[in-house]
Amino acid sequence: MLRVRLKALTAGDFARNVMTLAGGAAIAQFLPLAASPLLTRLYTPAEFGVLAIYVAWLSNLAVLMTGRYDMAIVLPDDEQRAANLMGLSLWLSLALSLLVLLAVLAGHHELSALAQAPALSDLLLWLPLSLLLAGGMQAWNSWNNRHQRYRANAGGRMALALGMTATQLGAGFAGLGALGLVLGQLVGQGASLVVQAWHDIRHRFGWRQDVSRPGMREVARVYSEFPRINAPHAFIGALQDTLAVTLLTLLSGSVTVGLYGLMMRVLKMPAALVGQAVAQVAYRDMAAAKNRGESLLPYLNKTLAILSALALPPFFVIMLWGDSLFAWVFGEDWRMAGNYARALSPYILFHFVASPLGMVPLVINRQRTAFAFTVAGSALFLSALWGGFVFWQDVSAAFALVSVVMTLYFSCYFVWLWRAVRP
Template sequence: MALSARLAPVAKLASASALAQLLPMLAAPLLTRFYGATLLGQWALFAAVAANLAVIACARYEYAIVLPRREAEAGLLLRLCLAITAALSLACLLAVLLALPWAERLPAVQALGAWWLALPLMLAASGLMQALTLWNNRQRRFGAIAQARVLQQGLMTLLQVLGIALGQAAAMAVLMLAQLLGAVAAPARLLWGQAAPRRAQQRQRSWSARWRSWRRLALRYRQFPLINSPHAFVNALQETAVIALIASLAGAATAGHYAIMLRLVKAPASLVGGALSEVLLGELAAGWQRREDLRPRLRKAIRLLALVALLPAALLLLFAPPLFGWALGSDWQVAGDYARWLTPYVFFHFIVAPLTVTTMVTGRQAPALLFSLVGNLVYVLALALGLKLGGDLRSALGAISLAMPVYFVAYLAWLVHGSDNRPRERVQ
């Protein structure tokens, strides 16, 4: 019973993530044939920039919501996250208004035009979604989280499919509006029927008292904005830089092939890893507070993830080009070829991604940031050198698949080694 109760949240979130990933995958044959690689590549650049900003929407304080023992403090952290999101969204709007006239000279920016003004709204919706997700995680309302994720992907996909009827003239507008409406609908679902968190004390209804409480908590959990936030931003920046680099050196169509390919091959990692990492964060935090040795749990998770990743990796190596061509259209067989070259990286990324939350619990976010900087630098340099020297994206992806597994193995070894939290006098 205890094991089934522990696995129930993972199963619930994994099922919802499966459905959320399945919906766009089922629609992909229609979307790729209608919108085409060039248009999807331009949209992918906007989505990458929006995702890059989303990771700092709450300054990563949302991950601190699950840590306090008292619910009142967690509620104050939730309000702090929402205040930060509002401030950053306004700053983003001002930055876009100031930068857009100058940046429109760049071809990649010019293709989207005024749609870049949607970035502040995406930032606000993402911050609200992240804060409410972790708040609901703390409340163990995994059903609401699951429904919100399905709603976000399902609504976006449905609108993109229905938008085909409007023709090519409205294609970019359909892609953008579908993404925006999906991003707004998801946090709205989390807000529906959600009781507001209790205030820490009655006197904290005043703004001055709330400000003092926020300042106290912000200082206590300052490692999240100071260390984890740059860490997450750098990770997201890699994806933005890669899309921009491919678009500039190989064209928007190649960027579109790469973006859709990466989205599809990383779907299993998003499915299993996303659900596992959220539940694992709470369990690791509880174990760390009890002074448990987390290494056995991490080793078990690594073995399980490696076993699950074997079959998708084998399928990519053997059948990726014909599968992509059959599912997405003959023009997309090249994307399957890209997937084959990237398979070793995808295999190790599947294992590592869910376990990165461990450093938030063990307090090793500073060295984790250094690891992240090295890993992202290796990825981008391998891509750039492969494109320059090999002249083709296949060469670049092959270079990535040679370099990144070495980095991932070193990272996992460091992660496990530093997760022994037992009192020193008890360590044999």
């Protein structure tokens, strides 16, 4: 019976495309995971803490770079509209990167002081370039998704991992410290963008002939809910991670942030990449099904089943033996990161399943309710983290409270999603 169910889950184009992207994501994550034991001996927890703050700020601002118009690229039936959405996304990425550059040049010392991370000051000068690359990656991710170039996106993930890991290892041996970690991030992003855009580079960006200023103005108006509703939604979701890092810095110091950053690098980031692979395929298929007037419930159920099957085995292992595994793989200095992983594993499990389903409200036009859920979820996460630390004066206990609170939250979110797509 189990074999029959697994066969049903993996049948059809949906599962095949998911496995193409998820396989690429899994292979891509093997490199940084395999290199992590060496990286943890080349860099200190404090240096990983600086990277964690940099990546948190990058992630927070990156969701705004395209005005979220990249998320609309897969929706139009008309190819010309899609091309104008692509052009608009790239134009906004360039404009916003220049604005961030001006802000960083004027106040990078003040920003690093605000984050209580003096070592971050000069590294912030790289942030505008990181954001420009992130905007391009997001735009081509959706463009490739629209045209079913799933291998290009999978290849981009592998290029990101290879470029980042190789650079961070080389910089670590050269003794560049936190700068080496940030340079690795940049090189990986650049390599990923080139691979994602390679088909269009070879064809000299043929879609540009469909792009015009009137066309971009039209799609900006038609899809205005994306910057008005989805952009604040995504920003608040990313802000949760930024504020969590800031809160940990204030409550427990940069070493704790470094331990937390490694834990997230090893667990949440690979999970997010695999989850995004599922989301890309499901988003396109659900949008097409909605245009055909079909029920979305079978797609939701199948996506939930695939995500759960992927998530449960590794997270049970982490929940039971996380501290011992981290100490064995990364060294005894990183055992506490394993304790954090054990405490947060239920939250990361539910987040892994829920995050790819964030595209469902886009398809069914329920972005406002989804936005309210995101605000509530971020408030609950940060309140539980702060309250747990204040009450117990222990980071692991605070993370355990976060897991309990967020498990209840995600249960309510899943019920709402199921009811929202039910015929």
